[in-house]
Amino acid sequence: MPPVTALPEGHPLRTGRTSTSPLVLAARCEPVPHTPVWFMRQAGRSLPEYRAVRAGTSMLEACWTTDLVVEVTLQPVRRYGVDAAIFFSDIVVPLRAVGIDLDIVPGVGPVVAEPFRTAADLERLRELSAEDVAPILAAVGALTDELGTTPLIGFAGAPFTLASYLVEGGPSRDHARTKALMLEAPDVWDALLARLARITGEFLRLQVLAGASAVQLFDSWVGALSARDYRASVQRHSADVLASVAGFPVPRIHFGVGTGELLSEMRAAGADVVGVDVRVPLDEAARRVGAGTALQGNLDPAALFAGPEAVAAQVDRVLADARDLPGHIFNLGHGVLPDTDPDALARVVDRVHARTAH
Amino acid sequence: MPPVTALPEGHPLRTGRTSTSPLVLAARCEPVPHTPVWFMRQAGRSLPEYRAVRAGTSMLEACWTTDLVVEVTLQPVRRYGVDAAIFFSDIVVPLRAVGIDLDIVPGVGPVVAEPFRTAADLERLRELSAEDVAPILAAVGALTDELGTTPLIGFAGAPFTLASYLVEGGPSRDHARTKALMLEAPDVWDALLARLARITGEFLRLQVLAGASAVQLFDSWVGALSARDYRASVQRHSADVLASVAGFPVPRIHFGVGTGELLSEMRAAGADVVGVDVRVPLDEAARRVGAGTALQGNLDPAALFAGPEAVAAQVDRVLADARDLPGHIFNLGHGVLPDTDPDALARVVDRVHARTAH
Numbered sequence: 001m002p003p004v005t006a007l008p009e010g011h012p013l014r015t016g017r018t019s020t021s022p023l024v025l026a027a028r029c030e031p032v033p034h035t036p037v038w039f040m041r042q043a044g045r046s047l048p049e050y051r052a053v054r055a056g057t058s059m060l061e062a063c064w065t066t067d068l069v070v071e072v073t074l075q076p077v078r079r080y081g082v083d084a085a086i087f088f089s090d091i092v093v094p095l096r097a098v099g100i101d102l103d104i105v106p107g108v109g110p111v112v113a114e115p116f117r118t119a120a121d122l123e124r125l126r127e128l129s130a131e132d133v134a135p136i137l138a139a140v141g142a143l144t145d146e147l148g149t150t151p152l153i154g155f156a157g158a159p160f161t162l163a164s165y166l167v168e169g170g171p172s173r174d175h176a177r178t179k180a181l182m183l184e185a186p187d188v189w190d191a192l193l194a195r196l197a198r199i200t201g202e203f204l205r206l207q208v209l210a211g212a213s214a215v216q217l218f219d220s221w222v223g224a225l226s227a228r229d230y231r232a233s234v235q236r237h238s239a240d241v242l243a244s245v246a247g248f249p250v251p252r253i254h255f256g257v258g259t260g261e262l263l264s265e266m267r268a269a270g271a272d273v274v275g276v277d278v279r280v281p282l283d284e285a286a287r288r289v290g291a292g293t294a295l296q297g298n299l300d301p302a303a304l305f306a307g308p309e310a311v312a313a314q315v316d317r318v319l320a321d322a323r324d325l326p327g328h329i330f331n332l333g334h335g336v337l338p339d340t341d342p343d344a345l346a347r348v349v350d351r352v353h354a355r356t357a358h
Numbered sequence: 359m360p361p362v363t364a365l366p367e368g369h370p371l372r373t374g375r376t377s378t379s380p381l382v383l384a385a386r387c388e389p390v391p392h393t394p395v396w397f398m399r400q401a402g403r404s405l406p407e408y409r410a411v412r413a414g415t416s417m418l419e420a421c422w423t424t425d426l427v428v429e430v431t432l433q434p435v436r437r438y439g440v441d442a443a444i445f446f447s448d449i450v451v452p453l454r455a456v457g458i459d460l461d462i463v464p465g466v467g468p469v470v471a472e473p474f475r476t477a478a479d480l481e482r483l484r485e486l487s488a489e490d491v492a493p494i495l496a497a498v499g500a501l502t503d504e505l506g507t508t509p510l511i512g513f514a515g516a517p518f519t520l521a522s523y524l525v526e527g528g529p530s531r532d533h534a535r536t537k538a539l540m541l542e543a544p545d546v547w548d549a550l551l552a553r554l555a556r557i558t559g560e561f562l563r564l565q566v567l568a569g570a571s572a573v574q575l576f577d578s579w580v581g582a583l584s585a586r587d588y589r590a591s592v593q594r595h596s597a598d599v600l601a602s603v604a605g606f607p608v609p610r611i612h613f614g615v616g617t618g619e620l621l622s623e624m625r626a627a628g629a630d631v632v633g634v635d636v637r638v639p640l641d642e643a644a645r646r647v648g649a650g651t652a653l654q655g656n657l658d659p660a661a662l663f664a665g666p667e668a669v670a671a672q673v674d675r676v677l678a679d680a681r682d683l684p685g686h687i688f689n690l691g692h693g694v695l696p697d698t699d700p701d702a703l704a705r706v707v708d709r710v711h712a713r714t715a716h
Contacts, residue, residue: 174659174660174692174695175660176659176660176662176663176695176697177663178660179658179660179661179663179664180660180661180663180664180668181664183661183664183668183671183672184664184665184667184668223616223637224636224637225636225637226636226637226638226639228639258581258616258637260618260619261618261637261638278582278583278584279581279582279583279584279616279619280584280619281584281586300537301532301534302532302533302534302535302536302537302538303537303538303541304534305534305535305537305538306537306538306539306541306542307542309542310538310541310542313541314541334532337532337534339534
């Protein structure tokens, strides 16, 4: 593990504020007082207090408003007592920060004004600097102070998923143009992912310097690929991103939906913790990633729409699957769905804590 | 294999017209003159001659118009020389046939007027009779005559996928209400899937009696489940559907998207041929389903958006993966995407035939 002195003075992993938090311990496969739990997309959408403070502010505007990011990020920590915060943002924020014209359209998702089509478009992807994301880094810093012993997870989108938004011009089920570019123009593809890896790697590095105690790299759509295509065209770029924070003693979590075929490859890209979706039980996932790797997951977010008893049974099933893991961070197998009852999430936190305390 | 005399006189598998077709031979793991090829969703969407004849007719109306079904079904056979026809329809057609109020909305998909919510809704799912689908069975019969030695594949949607449409009220990414019902009300769930299995099983049986030489059971969304949930709550109902045509010497193909974790379970449900999506190479899929099972797949439909050379390389890769299979039906790993260039599909058919002829 890199020395804590690689971090700036005052960083919560250097001062020790978060270094014995359940999240950091579990990520390092060290003994924990209880299994840590947080939820992907815990900040936002399903919380009434979020909808109240976001009213009248667009998603992108909100992501660039320091006070709002801080407040929305803290809301689920206050409400649920989760073991980590993840700062409120969107994976396209660093693309916007380097000048890509895009918007996050309610009910649709990110929409890119001029989709990426040819090598000439590469020039639009300049390097990211701290100034480009100053209000966000200010939020990370403020959160780190506010959160005390609760770690803040920094995050970014992985090159494949960002490339899909750029090439398709928005969310896509099929990623047809993205895959076509990957197959027919490997040089352009490589150059595109290399630039995205520099942007997103630098964004993660800046978040760590600003106080994040862990990072999660989201490759939301990479489950659309076979392991062969992932190895040939994606893995080294994700590895470059994760390598950008390898000099810090900061756990690196890596997750994508439907990545059962890719778990060992995502581990090999440099993840300390591999996030697992609902399709693969955690014990089977452990066999795929190999010994000594912590896992994160994998309660089905859809299960939260069932009654409390059914949810409790599903929580217990996940905990049973995780029994022999060297490290387990309890999470959903995907993000919180917008219509989720916050009380259902509160019951999950309480149950995980109660069942694993020792 | 059941005797051909189980089929009505004049059935193309009984007269021998289709019994030595490459599709039927490959499904039975017998030697073929060339690898058979067809495409899921080959009839419709991407063909200009389809858009011409469909103009002014709604999707559901088209599905119930015998002449239109015949014409649209034959179009890709004429254009591409594929080794099978699959009759133009939609998986919700048998639900409409038993009186469920639904529509297929352009750009959206099936929308159910009153989603399924409680046990009381079970009463709305009565049994299917031949009269309910008479124009469709007439199309199957007419097609069987028109197609000569080219087999017609009958098809239906599997209980899980149909249940998802009924419960969600339309297409869903998350299947949250569906999974919640499955987890919290297993008795209602079981009764729902049992009724759907009766409807869809009878629909397949009627298609076989009308002249279909093979059937494909689509479980489009079942890849959203873990193998554990599939075994506990879905598999036996899919097995009941496939058992409804087990008395006929008709190959049964079973397919769902993202079902890498479920391939052996779908085989065990009674499939003679397992369809494989793009995420699992065919040689690896063969290990999962076990020896002696034919596979169908798995060119990425997104790859067809690349240039001809890149597509040819992808076709060759699929054929290389399939080299040691006991039987291989070439297909896409998912349905034809709407914007696909028909010429790209024509080149795939020609290349598969040329590379595998002997």
